[in-house]
Amino acid sequence: MTLAAQGLSAIRSGRTILHPTDVTLEPGEYVGLVGASGSGKSTLGHALIDTLRAQGVSVAHVPQSPDEALDPLRSMAFHWREAEIALNRPCDPARQKMLFDALHIQGGDLRNRPWGWSRGMQQRFVIAMALIGTPDLLVMDEPTSALDPVVAAGTMDLLDAYLRDRQTVLLLITHDLGLAARRVQRVMIMDAGKMVEDAPIEQFLAMPSSSAAQALCAHRNWLELPC
Numbered sequence: 001m002t003l004a005a006q007g008l009s010a011i012r013s014g015r016t017i018l019h020p021t022d023v024t025l026e027p028g029e030y031v032g033l034v035g036a037s038g039s040g041k042s043t044l045g046h047a048l049i050d051t052l053r054a055q056g057v058s059v060a061h062v063p064q065s066p067d068e069a070l071d072p073l074r075s076m077a078f079h080w081r082e083a084e085i086a087l088n089r090p091c092d093p094a095r096q097k098m099l100f101d102a103l104h105i106q107g108g109d110l111r112n113r114p115w116g117w118s119r120g121m122q123q124r125f126v127i128a129m130a131l132i133g134t135p136d137l138l139v140m141d142e143p144t145s146a147l148d149p150v151v152a153a154g155t156m157d158l159l160d161a162y163l164r165d166r167q168t169v170l171l172l173i174t175h176d177l178g179l180a181a182r183r184v185q186r187v188m189i190m191d192a193g194k195m196v197e198d199a200p201i202e203q204f205l206a207m208p209s210s211s212a213a214q215a216l217c218a219h220r221n222w223l224e225l226p227c
């Protein structure tokens with residue numbers, strides 16, 4: 001199913017922080033939403049999530065840090081069960097095992113609270129929770145910026161292996177063009193609340209046309225990063 005939202009916009013404190021923007025996403029596509037800090041990526045991401053959910057589309061969101069998704073006072077088992085209840089799913093140990101295997105969540109005691117697990121395993125757990133409901137769209141907002149580069153790359157590899165051959169669309173929101181370049185097929189570039197480019201990643205890297213995109217591409221050191 002093609003996901004489409006038209007005229008997404010946002011005004012805060014009398015200022016337009018997102019100019020009217022149309023987004024179309026094809027099944028199984030990996031798309032990067034890239035821009036400098038403050039360019040409007042998260043605003044567009046949230047507007048897209050709200051609009052698609054209002055259409056009945058199943059959308060899951062993975063925040064930047066597991067701290068935003070996990071309550072330090074609650075056990076990991078509690079979080080998992082809460083996610084199942086929120087998604088109206090029965091308790092299903094087989095599904096849990098399948099997702100834990102896919103995201104290499106092994107050896108963690110579910111009776112522990114989040115701080116009893118490594119950061120990398122916490123974030124993989126949050127990603128696994130997001131996949132419980134087999135979403136049509138998975139929005140990940142700077143999903144690996146709280147992780148070291150090697151753990152970040154491993155996490156993205158596991159997610160990639162899980163999503164391959166599935167219809168879930170991945171929208172990767174990041175200021176890190178290197179991360180997007182390695183992971184997505186198409187990139188949308190934000191600048192000052194406007195989408196200034198929307199192109200296949202190879203075409204974009206070969207010929208960025210907007211000044212914002214050229215500035216992002218100018219920082220070539222991202223080519224050296226592993227993730």
Ligand SMILES: Nc1ncnc2c1ncn2[C@@H]1O[C@H](COP(=O)(O)OP(=O)(O)OP(=O)(O)O)[C@@H](O)[C@H]1O
Pocket residue numbers: 012013017035036037038039040041042043044175
């Ligand atoms: N509630 C708000 N009130 C006023 N301004 C806001 C509000 N939320 C966001 N903004 C402003 O809108 C602009 C876009 O913010 P947004 O968080 O979408 O950018 P971003 O590209 O995701 O940035 P970052 O990468 O730093 O998270 C920024 O200038 C921000 O300060």
